[in-house]
Amino acid sequence: MDRHMKPLRILFTFTLIIGQPLAISQTLQPWMSPEVSNAWSAGYKGQNTTITFVDDIQSNTKYYGNFNGTRQYQQHGKWTSEESNLIAPSATIQVQDFSNNGSVSLASRGLNVVNLSYAMYARTGYSLNQLSWANREGSVISYANSGAAVISKAAGNDYGTAVGKGNGQGQTDYFNTALINTRTAIFVGALNKNGTTSSKANIANYSNVAGSNATVQQKFLVVGVTGGNDANNKLYGTSFAAPVISGYAAVLGSKFTSANATQITNQLLNTARTDTINNYNANTYGRGEASLTRALAPVSIR
Amino acid sequence: MKPLSPSVLVLCALLSLGQYKSICAAPLFDLWEATSLIEIKQGSELSNKMGFYRSGGFELSNGVPVGFRSWYTPTFVDTRISYMTQIHPKVGVIWGFSTGENAPKYAVDPSLKVGLVFRHEIDKTSALSLKGTSIIGGRLRESACSANYGDIGGVQQVNCRMAASTMQPSQTLQYLYNEKPFNYNTIWLQYTKNFN
Numbered sequence: 001m002d003r004h005m006k007p008l009r010i011l012f013t014f015t016l017i018i019g020q021p022l023a024i025s026q027t028l029q030p031w032m033s034p035e036v037s038n039a040w041s042a043g044y045k046g047q048n049t050t051i052t053f054v055d056d057i058q059s060n061t062k063y064y065g066n067f068n069g070t071r072q073y074q075q076h077g078k079w080t081s082e083e084s085n086l087i088a089p090s091a092t093i094q095v096q097d098f099s100n101n102g103s104v105s106l107a108s109r110g111l112n113v114v115n116l117s118y119a120m121y122a123r124t125g126y127s128l129n130q131l132s133w134a135n136r137e138g139s140v141i142s143y144a145n146s147g148a149a150v151i152s153k154a155a156g157n158d159y160g161t162a163v164g165k166g167n168g169q170g171q172t173d174y175f176n177t178a179l180i181n182t183r184t185a186i187f188v189g190a191l192n193k194n195g196t197t198s199s200k201a202n203i204a205n206y207s208n209v210a211g212s213n214a215t216v217q218q219k220f221l222v223v224g225v226t227g228g229n230d231a232n233n234k235l236y237g238t239s240f241a242a243p244v245i246s247g248y249a250a251v252l253g254s255k256f257t258s259a260n261a262t263q264i265t266n267q268l269l270n271t272a273r274t275d276t277i278n279n280y281n282a283n284t285y286g287r288g289e290a291s292l293t294r295a296l297a298p299v300s301i302r
Numbered sequence: 303m304k305p306l307s308p309s310v311l312v313l314c315a316l317l318s319l320g321q322y323k324s325i326c327a328a329p330l331f332d333l334w335e336a337t338s339l340i341e342i343k344q345g346s347e348l349s350n351k352m353g354f355y356r357s358g359g360f361e362l363s364n365g366v367p368v369g370f371r372s373w374y375t376p377t378f379v380d381t382r383i384s385y386m387t388q389i390h391p392k393v394g395v396i397w398g399f400s401t402g403e404n405a406p407k408y409a410v411d412p413s414l415k416v417g418l419v420f421r422h423e424i425d426k427t428s429a430l431s432l433k434g435t436s437i438i439g440g441r442l443r444e445s446a447c448s449a450n451y452g453d454i455g456g457v458q459q460v461n462c463r464m465a466a467s468t469m470q471p472s473q474t475l476q477y478l479y480n481e482k483p484f485n486y487n488t489i490w491l492q493y494t495k496n497f498n
Contacts (some may be wrong), residue, residue, distance in 0.1 A: 045468060251468055252454070254468065254470075255455075255467075255468055255469065255470055255471075256451065256454045256455045256470075257470060258455070259454045259455065263453055263454045264454065266453065266454075267452075267453075267454045270363075271363050271364075273365070275365075293360075293361065293466065294361060294362075294363045294364075294365065295363065296466050296467065296468060297360060297361055297362050297363045297465070297466035298362060298363065298449035298450055298451050298452075298455075298460075298465050298466070299362060299363050299364070299450045299451065299452040300362065300449070300450045301362070301368060301447050301448070301449040301450070301460075301462070301465055302447060302448055
């Protein structure tokens with residue numbers, strides 16, 4: 001029995017068309033949920049928080065897209081970190097490239113969020129105790145267990161596969177499996193759009209789902225992934241759902257400065273909405289669509 | 303002869319009960335002859351400022367809507383009455399008061415208004431007036447809310463209007479309104495020309 005996990009990682013695929021890179025500008029973006037603009041109306045936007053991305057920022061594999069109003073051509077990790085930065089512009093952004101298998105470092109102060117827009121696949125059928133992790137994944141799992149950081153994990157793009165289960169190719173994302181019973185991991189699936197009560201969303205056809213595992217259902221959120229601003233260069237995938245949750249966590253952390261990662265995680269999960277989703281069910285949507293507006297609001301006021 | 307205002311009648315009635323009844327004799331009566339009502343107004347800039355927020359609101363974390371209307375609607379709208387008493391052919395004294403207003407989350411204090419007006423007739427059809435007034439009191443003070451943020455933040459004092467914003471609750475308190483009337487000290491210079 002092979003006890004060692006090969007450090008395979010699968011980058012999620014995107015639909016892309018060759019285009020011309022343009023200059024960069026920053027404005028509030030139409031692809032964001034309307035709740036982000038409401039939450040931005042006053043106040044802080046993620047200061048004193050740190051979001052760490054484990055992703056590709058060095059390879060020659062690049063993609064065209066547009067998140068900030070101008071078309072860019074850059075690696076997967078540049079896209080995911082940019083997406084979170086646009087939601088929480090005052091958060092500190094760190095990126096650990098895939099070439100670095102060392103432990104993920106956290107900031108010593110303020111809320112830490114770790115964004116994982118990747119998977120660790122191996123043949124379906126192993127149990128977790130048959131596997132060992134590199135320092136990088138091992139550190140993240142440790143943070144999720146101890147509550148040292150909010151862990152925003154892309155659920156995966158295996159067309160309706162339940163988190164923790166094997167896909168149609170006989171492969172399982174064991175990183176998902178290892179994070180299921182942790183304190184602060186959130187699995188993030190993709191909706192086909194940002195839902196509202198008058199225009200409800202559905203699960204994106206490529207997105208993984210929560211499944212029948214009740215523990216996963218309690219830790220599963222969905223967000224709208226609309227691909228960005230460029231009609232010819234769309235960036236789809238749960239890779240771009242996880243950074244939204246990472247950004248939301250940072251905004252929450254800058255408002256509730258005494259809250260720890262577990263409290264931030266629970267707040268995002270507990271305030272998710274089901275009324276913005278067509279035919280909501282926990283097997284598909286877990287807790288529902290993340291709502292930054294509700295996560296920022298009080299329980300009661302007088 | 304100009305009729306006395308109800309407030310003067312009440313004042314004279316009260317004064318006539320004691321040793322001051324003579325004050326309601328001819329000199330005061332003449333003084334009131336020289337007094338004119340120059341302003342009666344319901345509402346003020348501060349009142350209007352808070353009225354702007356009545357249509358606002360937000361949702362609680364469970365989606366229950368919270369509207370601001372009940373917090374920012376007063377039981378009685380601030381009302382001001384002002385008089386001018388001419389004490390000299392060219393000089394008048396301006397005086398008056400406002401009632402203030404109270405709502406659950408703000409109050410406008412009652413106020414007194416005092417001032418002087420000088421009028422100089424340049425010729426038969428034109429005149430120059432200089433008026434100065436001060437308002438004593440009338441301050442707007444907004445109150446904080448007590449918000450329960452649950453496990454993530456506990457109970458905190460917060461600006462009611464910003465309880466669901468991205469701002470730290472303690473940081474929102476600096477945005478509570480606490481200000482004087484915008485016209486608490488004014489000087490007017492007016493030129494009047496009458497057309498024949």
